[in-house]
Amino acid sequence: GAVVSQHPSRVICKSGTSVKIECRSLDFQATTMFWYRQFPKQSLMLMATSNEGSKATYEQGVEKDKFLINHASLTLSTLTVTSAHPEDSSFYICSATTRGRGAPYEQYFGPGTRLTVT
Amino acid sequence: RKEVEQDPGPFNVPEGATVAFNCTYSNSASQSFFWYRQDCRKEPKLLMSVYSSGNEDGRFTAQLNRASQYISLLIRDSKLSDSATYLCVVNYFGNEKLTFGTGTRLTIIP
Numbered sequence: 469g470a471v472v473s474q475h476p477s478r479v480i481c482k483s484g485t486s487v488k489i490e491c492r493s494l495d496f497q498a499t500t501m502f503w504y505r506q507f508p509k510q511s512l513m514l515m516a517t518s519n520e521g522s523k524a525t526y527e528q529g530v531e532k533d534k535f536l537i538n539h540a541s542l543t544l545s546t547l548t549v550t551s552a553h554p555e556d557s558s559f560y561i562c563s564a565t566t567r568g569r570g571a572p573y574e575q576y577f578g579p580g581t582r583l584t585v586t
Numbered sequence: 587r588k589e590v591e592q593d594p595g596p597f598n599v600p601e602g603a604t605v606a607f608n609c610t611y612s613n614s615a616s617q618s619f620f621w622y623r624q625d626c627r628k629e630p631k632l633l634m635s636v637y638s639s640g641n642e643d644g645r646f647t648a649q650l651n652r653a654s655q656y657i658s659l660l661i662r663d664s665k666l667s668d669s670a671t672y673l674c675v676v677n678y679f680g681n682e683k684l685t686f687g688t689g690t691r692l693t694i695i696p
Contacts, residue, residue, distance in 0.1 A: 500682055502683070502684075510688065511688040511689055513686075514684075514685075561629050561630075565682055574632060577629040577630055577631070578629060579628070579629050580627075580629045
């Protein structure tokens with residue numbers, strides 16, 4: 469149980485285009501979803517936190533107009549990287565939490581999306 | 587100073603040996619603690635939560651020292667499959683966000 473999926477698993481796009489990444493909780497309703505970014509040999513850095521039906525809360529230094537997050541339902545959140553540039557190339561990972569399941573504040577991670585901007 | 591600090595390693599350990607990692611955290615308001623493992627180019631997976639009394643899960647033992655603000659992970663009888671990056675993760679009181687350390691890379695050598 470507690471499965472989170474991401475789509476696509478890997479994407480290559482040209483500089484200046486936009487890319488949408490989907491994150492779904494398959495067998496539970498996610499109270500909160502998180503979006504992380506991980507550069508090579510670095511740790512996960514939280515980009516934003518989103519709750520269903522409300523605006524996402526972005527971490528300091530993350531441009532909300534560039535990284536658009538939509539949390540349309542309790543099982544789906546999307547991250548759109550707008551006007552992507554090569555420096556946006558990274559591993560994007562989502563996670564979800566649900567109350568009453570798992571250890572307190574345990575997050576269930578999706579398999580990640582590897583974005584390469586050429 | 588980073589909120590969660592780990593020795594990045596790498597630790598190259600022979601199969602069957604015992605290896606220990608430490609992690610320190612700076613915010614005394616930290617409430618929950620976890621060890622995750624991350625394989626290359628994969629997502630992190632929860633290894634174990636860390637409780638104040640210490641806890642054990644098979645070959646893995648986690649300890650928490652609140653006074654000194656550090657967490658440890660001990661792996662006994664290491665297996666080749668234990669090769670991964672181990673992430674120390676901290677959660678702060680009243681906040682669902684997790685703060686990740688940079689990870690300690692472990693390679694078990696046959």
